[in-house]
Amino acid sequence: MFVLSIIKDTVAVHPQHFGAPPEQAITNELNKKYANRVLHDVGLCICVFDLAEVGEGKVRYGDGFLWYKVIFRLTVFRPFPSEVILAKVKSSDEDGIRLTVGFFDDIYVPLVFLSEPSAFDPNERAHFWMPSSEATSAHELLDSAVADRMYIDTGEVVRVRVESDEFYDDEPGPPKATEGVQQAHENRRPPYTIICSIAEQGLGPVSWWKPGADAMDEG
Template sequence: MFNLAILKDTVGVHPSNFGIAPDTALIAELNKKYANRILHDVGLCMCVFDLTQVGEGKVRYGDGILYYKVVFRLVAFRPFRSEVILAKVKSSAEDVIRLSIGFFDDIYVPTIYLPHPSAFDPNERAFFWLPEAAEEEGHVELLDSDKDTRMYIDTGEIVRVRVESDEFFDDEPGPPQVTEGIQVKKEPRRSPYRIVCSMVEQGLGNTSWWENSQALEDDAAMEEG
């Protein structure tokens, strides 16, 4: 889930922080700038791991700020493709399940990555999986199935998912658009980083599905063998 990224930056230390040890002040400055931010192609920054190289502080004309050239290591959240992670179901919509891991919640499981056959139950606002249903059954019949055989993916449940892909979006805010003197409302911005996950395989999905499931384990082993 977590990586170490090496970054280079120039950091200014304000005179009010001259009383603090320079490394502490620099780490605080860097954390202020990077913590809980998404860096394009790096991931979600957690905190500074350590400083690798710090140049000499220089004061430039104009402000009393001491500027340092710093090379540092940063802890970033960016699961690699095919990594298995545990997450909590945040919400379900007709086309997607949204997962959360507390500090990050742009994790999505689209319908194509749900265990087959599964369907969305609009009454429960949750997806369910019918492990016993035959492959050729359609969605209409799935919704007619017996409620006891359905395995729901309810909000708040812990699921095990595999990371399929991740995307970064760097949308520019752009100038405000005005048509005939009226400001046009902009469409909501995409989240800058999103992860798409899958629950298709054996062992993925609700963690409770796979507890005490020796028979399924054997099946899985047989399938592979």
């Protein structure tokens, strides 16, 4: 789930931090820059793990900052394909299920990766699975008895397998105007999303496979 990535950068230390140990001041500045930021094709940055190499600090004319060239290792959240992880159901709709691990919410289980046969109940706003049903359509499944359905409820802990991840770089362009009327920006995609599956034995709500295991540690 977490990996270490080697990053090269040049970082500035403000004069007010000159009294602190250089390694600590540099680490603090790097964390300000990278923590909770998505790097394209790298993942979600968590924090600096350690400094591998630090050059001699140099003062640039005009700003008084000490600039350091550094090579450091960064702790990154990026589950690899086929990895099994635990997450909580954040929401559900007709397109699938959205999951969260607390610090990251853009994890999705699309319809194609749900257990079969399953359907979305618009009244409960949740998907349900009926493993013993012979129904072949969502309409038939929605005619079933509610007591026979195995719901995937909001807040439930699920075990999922990572299928893929996707990175987007949707930089906002200048606003468009039509006949002097400014048009609203189109919705931007999240910079990093993870696609997961529950369509195999042992995946899905942990309560399906291990009764009583219905809570995940916070954080």
